[in-house]
Amino acid sequence: MAKNDKASSNKSVATVASSSVQLGTAVEAPDRFVNPGFPEHRLRVTDLDPKKMKRAARIVGVLFYASILGSVFAVFAYMFFPIEDGSTTSVRLNTLFIGLGITFALLAIGIAAVHWGKAVMADHEGVDHRHPVRGTDATRARAVEIFKEANEESGFSRRTLIRNGMIGALIAFPLPAIALFRGLAPMNEDPNNLMKFTMWKAGTRLTADPTGVPIKASDVTIGSAFQVIPEGLVDLPEKEKLDAKAKAAVLLVRMKPEDYTWSSAERESWSYQGIVAYSKICTHVGCPVALYEQQTHHLLCPCHQSQFDIANESQVIFGPAARPLPQLPIYVDDEGYLRAQSDFTEPVGPSFWERSK
C-alpha cells in the first residue's frame, strides 16, 4: 500500500517526506497548496475592439438617458392616471404605471452603472496583500498606557460611587422593557379560567352570525350548516365582542340521526334530532374550522389540514390536531329555539399546560 502511494505521489511530496520520515514507512501530504499564481489576464472584447468599446459606452449612456425618461414617465403617469372616485381600476392603473416608470428608471441606472464598471472602465488587476492583524509592540504598549491613563484620569477604579452608579444605571435601564413585555402575558389569571369559560351558559340561545337572529331547530334542515354565535354577543362593545367570539364561535349542522355514532347516551343527549353544535376553534392552534363537507360529514381545518368526523363526536381522523372539537350541548325550548344546555364541558381551542387541571 504505502509503496504504491509513494510511487504515485509527486516529486515535491517525496522530497518533503524524505527529510523527516524514514522512507517507506509513511506518506506525508504537503501541508499547503502550492500557490498557483494569477490566472493569465484576459482582455475584454471592449479592450480589443474599439468598435465594441464604443458600443458599450453608447449602451451605458443610452441607459442613463432612458432612466431619465422612466422618471419623467412616472411623473406623467401620476398626472394622467389619477385615482378617481376611489374606483379600483383607476387605483390599479395609477400604481401600475407609476411603478413601471420608477422601476424602469432605477433599473436603468443600476444596469448602466454595473455595465459601465464592467465593460467600459479600465480593467486593471491589482493585488491587496493581507497584513498581519497583530499590532506592533509599541502600539500595544501605548494602548495599555492609554487605558491606564484613562482609568486614572476618569477615576473609574477610585471613584466607586460613580462607577457603581453607572453600572447600576445601565442594568436598570432595560427593566421597563422587561416589565412592559411581561405585562403582555396574563398576570395573575389562571389560563384555565380564561380558556374554560365562554359566553355560553345554560339557556343561551343559538343565534346566527353576524345578525344575531335566534335559530329554531326547524330552520336547520338536513345538510345545513349554520355559523353560530351566542345570543347577546352582537350587543357587546367591539373588543369584548371579538374576544368573546374567538372562544364561543360554533358550527351547527344537521344530518340524519342514524348517521351518528355516539359513545354514550349522555353524549347523544347533547344533540337534538340530528342537530349538533361543535366549537369552531381548532384544537391544534386555534384556526376557525368551518370547511364542512355535507356528504362525508368531515370538517376540515384550512390551516394545517386537520380533519374531524362530525358523525363520530368530531374525532380527529387526519392531521396534527390532538383532540376532538369540544361539543356544545344543546336542547330545544318550548318555542322551538335552540339553546345551550351549558357551557362547553372542556376548554376550547389549542392545548395549554394547565389545561388538565
Place this chain on the structure above:
Amino acid sequence: MIKNKKKNESRSGRRRPVVSVALLALGLAFTGGVYAALTASTASAEVDLSSPQVIDQGSKLFAANCATCHGQQAQGTANGPSLIGVGAAAVDFQVGTGRMPMQANSAQAPVKPVQFTDEQVKALAAYVASLAAGPAIPTESQLTDGNVANGGELFRINCAMCHNVAGAGGALTEGKYAPELKNVSAVHIYEAMLTGPQNMPVFNDLNLTPADKKDIIAYLEYNRANPSPGGLELSSLGPVSEGLFIWIIGLGVIVGFTIWITAKSN
C-alpha cells in the same frame, strides 16, 4: 318545401334549371326561417315547468339519461341518491352546469360542457319537481340589486372558508374541492346555496334569506366587475401563488443579477 315543388310541377311539366334552383333556395330559406323563428321563440319564452307536456318530455329524458343511477322513479340506487324532493333548482344546477350526468363515479362531479339544451334542462327540472315539492329555480328578480357590503360579510362568514375570500375556490379533503365562483352565473350560485350540491352544505331560506342570497350574488358580481387594485391577482389564491411567484421569479431575478454583477465582462 314539398308544397312549393308540387305547385311548380303542376304549372309546367318542365322547369328551367335556374327556376328550380331559385325555388329550392326560397323553400330552404322559408323552412329555415320558420324553424329559427320557432326555436327563438321557445328559447326566449319561459318554459312552463308545470305543463304536462314539459313534464312528460322531462320524464323521457330522465329515463334515458339519469335513471341508470338515480332509479326509474328517481328513488335512488346504490350508485346515485334519490331525487325525490330535491326540486327544480337542484336539477337546473347539476345539469345546467354540466355536473350531471356524471362522467365517472368519483369524489367530485366536476363542471363540464353542458350535455342538454336549456329547454331539456328545464324539462328535466320540471319532471323532478313534479315528483315532490322542492326548491324552485329562482326568478330574475331574486338575483339582482343586492347589497354588496352585506353580501361581503355574509360571504366571509358562510362561504369564504371553502370558496376563498375572492371566490377563487379551494381544496377540500381527498381530492374534493370547492369550485371557483368567478365564472358561475347568478342563477347557479343561488341554486347551489339553496340546494347544497355535493359536499356543499345547504343554506336554506331560513339560514340565508332570499335577500341574503341576493347580497352574496351582488358581492361576487362586484368582485368580478372590479379588478384587484393591487395589480396582478395571481388567481387570488393568496400566499400560495404569491409566495410561489416571489420566491421563484423574484428571488430568481435577484440571483440572476448577482451572477451578472460578479461575472467578469466578456
